[in-house]
Amino acid sequence: xxxVPGPEPDGFVVVPPGDPRTPPLLEGLRxxxxxxxxxxxxxxxxxxxxxxxxxxxxxxLLLLLEGGVTVAGGAFRRRDDDTxxxxxxxTAPSHRRRGLSRQVLxxxxxxAAAAGYRRIHLTTGSRxxxxxxxxxxxxxxxxxxxxxxxxxGAYDVGFEKHLS
Numbered sequence: 001x002x003x004v005p006g007p008e009p010d011g012f013v014v015v016p017p018g019d020p021r022t023p024p025l026l027e028g029l030r031x032x033x034x035x036x037x038x039x040x041x042x043x044x045x046x047x048x049x050x051x052x053x054x055x056x057x058x059x060x061l062l063l064l065l066e067g068g069v070t071v072a073g074g075a076f077r078r079r080d081d082d083t084x085x086x087x088x089x090x091t092a093p094s095h096r097r098r099g100l101s102r103q104v105l106x107x108x109x110x111x112a113a114a115a116g117y118r119r120i121h122l123t124t125g126s127r128x129x130x131x132x133x134x135x136x137x138x139x140x141x142x143x144x145x146x147x148x149x150x151x152x153g154a155y156d157v158g159f160e161k162h163l164s
Contacts, residue, residue, distance in 0.1 A: 010067065012107050014060045017051040021063055024070040026051065029090050036127040037154055049087050053077045059084070060111050064104055072100040074108050079121050083160075084112040086122040089131070101134055113163045120163065123148075123156040135159045 015021060026046070033042035054061040058078035063070045074089035086108060091100045112120055122140070124131040136142070136159075143158035 010065055013063050013065060015063055017055060021070050022051065024092065025063060025073040025088065025090050028092060029088060037125060038152065057115060062104065062108055062111065064100060071095040072104050074104045076108055076112050082117060083119045083121050084117040086120055102138065105138055109163060118163055119160060121160045123158045126155045126157055132157055
């Protein structure tokens, strides 16, 4: 008699590129970028940082599952020997305002520290004030300067945090 697999447990899982549980995160992000910045910027952002960038040992693609469904997630990749760069932090709209992004951020920081990084760098768009508020309230310090400007006046806002 063979065992029948049970439902996917709730919680965090680090997955490889192409994992069948990643489309909600990637499609959700693409939709957010297109809605906030337009179709050209949305496509460019997703193409500029393909999911293959976020693989071990230098990176990770993290999903948060509830009932086997991806409800939040994020990723990091190597920026330099001491610095990880966070990307793709996202929570499904129906699961927002529950602190899931903060949980994802804390788990990404833990994984980055375990991979030997001492600092985290990230950028978020100027049309994502809730993301900027999350990073500031989580100990990230704004970086001076603008990494990139987009059509319509939007721009990137940089942050960093030193890990203990």
